[in-house]
Amino acid sequence: MMPEETKNTNSRRFAKEILKGLVIANPVFVLVLGLCPTLAVTVSIDNALGMSAGVIFVLLGSNLIISMIRKITPQLARIPVYIVVIATFVTILSLVFEAYLPPLHESLGIYLPLIVVNCIILGRAEAFASKNTILLSIADAIGIGVGFALSMIIVSFFREILGTGKLTVFGKTLFSIPVLSSDPLAFFIMPPGAFLVLGLLLALFRWLGVLNNE
Amino acid sequence: MNENRQIHDKKIKKSSSCSEKIFGNRFYPLIFLTIIVFVSVSLVMVVNNMTRVKILAEKDAAIISQLKAIFTDTDDYEPKKDYYIAYRDKQVIGFAFVAKGKGYGGEINIFVGLNTDFTIEQIKILSNTETPGLGTKITEDSFTGQFKGLSFKDVSLSKDGGKIDAITGATISSKAVTDAVRKELEEKIEVIKSDMK
Structure with a gap:
């Protein structure tokens, strides 16, 4: 009787942690964290997907390891320990991208190694993984990671369509808007366009009241 | 306390x-x-x-595709220590090498194709981290096209007595590319000449 009950609540908490990252604690639109890559690499859906895959991988790895060693990590040296763990995953990711996806590695450029100092990842390590069980930390990583990916896709969707007039995913053009594609609003591909799109999206999400129950 | x-x-x-x-x-x-x-x-x-191994192979493949883009009629190539020789029908038709410049936002990698008389056939910017919309104009044909046919003496900005017009608003990037190409060209010509003897 008893173990079944705990298992039930465990799986419910697991699902809750995943859902939390998607909406209630969406890293970009609610926590407003990790804006550097959100602004910089969202020029195309491809870039957004590549970056999100990278962040999810690093977040899963670091949350897992940091949760595993949480009981033996000395309080004094915890931040250096977290940074070393995160940097290890980022370096591995960077090497793998360079070997197997060189065009993506090229277009993500400096923002790939900069995942090390992404505040989403260190934030989850410090605020969640260092205090929770391995299973919940994985759920947290999935939730926050997918939440980040969704935000990246939404921002890059608007920037790519407005800035180039078409939508290209993995080299395949899904659709193009007749007038816009011949004379695109290149402003949206540039950094100021990123601020404008993100700002408007933040305002929209507030207005929709999706975030009222935070 | x-x-x-x-x-x-x-x-x-x-x-x-x-x-x-x-x-x-x-x-x-x-x-x-x-x-x-x-x-x-x-x-x-x-x-x-x-x-x-895979990363080095990818880099090599990227270089070779650039080589083919510059010397369209090449059918064979030979990698040397720090440059490449392009062949057609076993005849040398040109050379190519990579020059590295220090731009406004970081390193700029430039691929340079040379004719057998050591004039420039074409240059291509392989990678750069310059300011989008300004410094990144160095990748456009209107800038790189100016290098075609020049010998190394003429490769400098027009205000320095050369034949390259700097991009408005991106003088540092333009200068970085020009200087890197000239410096590397001068060295490589010596190396190639001594190798060919």
């Missing part, structure tokens, strides 16, 4: 009493971090070993 001190002492006492001896040791954080770094470095070394 005094109060803080007491709280501090209390904390230390508490942690040493409730955890094992090792965790209370003052060198424990140091040792723990050392172990973490050791594991991390070993892991990265393993992955580096696994991916190194």
